[in-house]
Amino acid sequence: MSWRLSAKDTGLLVVDAQEKLVPAIQSPAGWMERLVVLIQGARLLELPVVLTEQVPAKLGKTVEAVQKAVGSKALSKTKFSAAEEGKSLERKRVLVAGCETHVCIRQTVYDLRLKELTPVVVADAVGSRHSGDREMALAEMRADGVVVSTVEAVLFEILGGSEHPKFKEIQALLK
Numbered sequence: 001m002s003w004r005l006s007a008k009d010t011g012l013l014v015v016d017a018q019e020k021l022v023p024a025i026q027s028p029a030g031w032m033e034r035l036v037v038l039i040q041g042a043r044l045l046e047l048p049v050v051l052t053e054q055v056p057a058k059l060g061k062t063v064e065a066v067q068k069a070v071g072s073k074a075l076s077k078t079k080f081s082a083a084e085e086g087k088s089l090e091r092k093r094v095l096v097a098g099c100e101t102h103v104c105i106r107q108t109v110y111d112l113r114l115k116e117l118t119p120v121v122v123a124d125a126v127g128s129r130h131s132g133d134r135e136m137a138l139a140e141m142r143a144d145g146v147v148v149s150t151v152e153a154v155l156f157e158i159l160g161g162s163e164h165p166k167f168k169e170i171q172a173l174l175k
Helices: 031-044 064-070 083-087 101-114 131-143 151-159 167-174
Strands: 010-015 049-054 075-077 093-099 118-127 147-149
Touching: 010 031, 010 083, 010 101, 031 049, 031 064, 031 093, 031 118, 031 151, 031 167, 049 064, 049 083, 075 083, 083 101, 093 101, 101 118, 101 131, 118 131, 118 151, 131 147, 147 151, 151 167
Parallel strands: 010 049, 010 093, 049 075, 093 118, 118 147
Antiparallel strands: none
């Protein structure tokens, strides 16, 4: 099965970018900025976006920059996996971003595959408190055949070419 992305079959799942988690995320540098760019790009391309929060009473609400970019209410969850919320996108391909890479992102990705969806981990928009945990999780997922890409790569993949009506707006986001 091809992993090629298009606006009609791709959605974005933003996992647990919350007030008490985000400040602790060390790796990679700049991941939050890339996450916001990914969300803004998804909105420009009219992709459906779902936002989750892991036990918000304990971990806080979604950080303001992400909440503002998404523009819709987060779905609360208690399981580490956000696959059920990802399935609600009703798309074959699911871009997965947020935190933490080695826990919620990893479990979500494997559960999405069990639901016969194609997850794409957006590596520069996922983070973990410890870089070793993040790198190990990304390596494991790659070795298991999960597509791991970047914000720029997935947005340009969906555009398909410079003739796309949103090309200049996406290009401006990425600069």
